[in-house]
Amino acid sequence: MTRTPNPDRRRDRSRRATLAAALELCVERGYAAATVDAIAARAGVSKATIYRWWPAKSAILLEAVDEAAPIPETFPDTGDLAADLLAWLSGILGVFRDPHLGPAFTGLLAESQLDAHLAQQLRERLIDHRVAQLEERMTKARENGELAADADLEVALDVLHSPIYRRQALHYPLPDDTYLDRLISLVMRAIGPAHTD
Amino acid sequence: MTRTPNPDRRRDRSRRATLAAALELCVERGYAAATVDAIAARAGVSKATIYRWWPAKSAILLEAVDEAAPIPETFPDTGDLAADLLAWLSGILGVFRDPHLGPAFTGLLAESQLDAHLAQQLRERLIDHRVAQLEERMTKARENGELAADADLEVALDVLHSPIYRRQALHYPLPDDTYLDRLISLVMRAIGPAHTD
Amino acid sequence: MTRTPNPDRRRDRSRRATLAAALELCVERGYAAATVDAIAARAGVSKATIYRWWPAKSAILLEAVDEAAPIPETFPDTGDLAADLLAWLSGILGVFRDPHLGPAFTGLLAESQLDAHLAQQLRERLIDHRVAQLEERMTKARENGELAADADLEVALDVLHSPIYRRQALHYPLPDDTYLDRLISLVMRAIGPAHTD
């Protein structure tokens, strides 16, 4: 009847095996085929154990992706905002394209659309703090004069990464580097420092 | 037997009842609860009939949304591009927010993320031609001098509507009119005609 | 709305094609696979036509078997009762074993077990009058002194042909000629004329 199992006694082995199996199955057979039964079987872990520690399949994948996703602890600040934006957007694209993480991540995005609670988890654990880093960098840039003083950063942020999500969601080809350059260029035209001419 | 039933003989009653029931169930109980069994039961139609005409639940809803979605036959061209963009974006938002269509449409978006074929159908039947109208309007605007001669329309288009999809997908609040104004303003700053001042 | 179709206007072609198709399907794929849809398709006849003239699949096959079954118009009376019984029992066995009729007939027997009305039809159209012929022959034999005066003909009749049905029903091997001889011999011992020796 333990509602909150004692995490200290938890076998780390089963936790890691579960997360690994979940990711692998997403890679090999797709998000839909990564059923809890299949994950348990591959991990050599019982379903009961899985459900003791995670409330649903999506929670497993969320944790797996969270743990495996590269966390750029500090946002790059080379002094060249455009270059930094490109690095940041490339990093996001990298997660979508990552052969190990991509299928799981996009699966989570899909399920989030039908599950507000999962969406919240996803935002909090995978997305918001990354966006916050970007926001910080841009705020600094605005203060530095790298951006116009009246630059609408909230909209600019949305505009920068939303196309990736939309293209993924609708199976349009994901942006390539050229596209990212054009995107950044457009945004910089809009919120860059006022023309000197 | 007959793999491809004869559409001429189709009962219109059952077709309309099925589409209506599918939309209603999405509204009342959500996309996930709109099972084929439930749709058949509510429509007073047999499952065999449904599967005769649609390969899956998503196909029913795609057709239902397609048929019920307001089709702005001609893109508004008031001469004021910013106003036209606002109208267009509001129209898209309207579909997401439509109490009758929204649940079904967002459910389709979610499922598309896991199903490339459905995504293609969705793009072709619901999205691409609407975007094409906007593209046409913007191309004309660029020729008219309403936009900069070197305006990157492809990126601008993406940038204009992608935030709506991303916000919906992650259950962020959908944009309001103020947001749309700021978005359009940002884009116009980037691709609007060169300043004369 | 014709409740009782006019038999005069009936197309003989569709009737014969239906009966033939039904029997063939029983032979080729078994009674269960001889669905009304399959019969209609093979006969080149519409299901509506079939249901206009027959209330159910079993009725089709009943008619088909009835028409195709060899009807020994007169019971053989060679003067040798044992020989006549053997001929009669062989005739019954012949229907079970007939490659053309057997599957349909045994299918009807099976379905009769679950459907009292069909059982009645089967008895009336295929069985009772054949048994009545035997009964008549035996009654005559009793009068002739070929049988004991107190011979229990009703039980003797039952005993003579019931083993065939039971063996068929439970997929025991059907009786062979030796068995029939022994069976007749046993019955004749019981109801034959009193020993003179």
Added chain:
Amino acid sequence: MTRTPNPDRRRDRSRRATLAAALELCVERGYAAATVDAIAARAGVSKATIYRWWPAKSAILLEAVDEAAPIPETFPDTGDLAADLLAWLSGILGVFRDPHLGPAFTGLLAESQLDAHLAQQLRERLIDHRVAQLEERMTKARENGELAADADLEVALDVLHSPIYRRQALHYPLPDDTYLDRLISLVMRAIGPAHTD
């Protein structure tokens, strides 16, 4: 996954509830209406569980009848063969007439006719060993001089119980006690000890 589930882990509750529900539905609504869905619903058991343990509806009922059928462990041997035969035949008739078992048993008999494998199961689990008891009794009787030394026991056995099956199969009235007396009397005349007169 597990093709052959581990019977040790089986929940006895669901097994018994399933068997009971199957029999009850046969009694209340007939063999045909005892669908797997209905059995599952009444038993409070999921269809998956049923199909894990039984391959088909008939297997459920076979097991249910087998378990519920009274098994006369030892064939009665009162010294009076005719009386013993009557008891044995009455026992068989009892199963057909049993308000609890009859519908299920006759349903199984019907289905056996179309399904050789089921017929084999039915013979092995419900019929053959009962018949073997009778055969043993009669063999002993022949050795004792209760029967003629040359009595054809195989045919006699067939003859004794086949009429019950045939009458049931074709919905003739089942034999009553008088009939059984006459039947036994006929058989005893045929294979009883030689006349002394």
Added chain:
DNA sequence: TGTTAACCGAGACGGTACGTCTGGTCTTAGA
């Protein structure tokens, strides 16, 4: 020779049972 009523082939339809599948819960025995 044209009308017309019934039959006919084709097959869509509502209904219902099937047997399979997955998600999430519960039980058992062992460590």
Added chain:
DNA sequence: TCTAAGACCAGACGTACCGTCTCGGTTAACA
């Protein structure tokens, strides 16, 4: 107490067959 194994309930899935129905087209007797 936690674990592995896996049985369990719930219920959606897509298929098959049933018997009814609707649609035009075709006969064939009557006008």
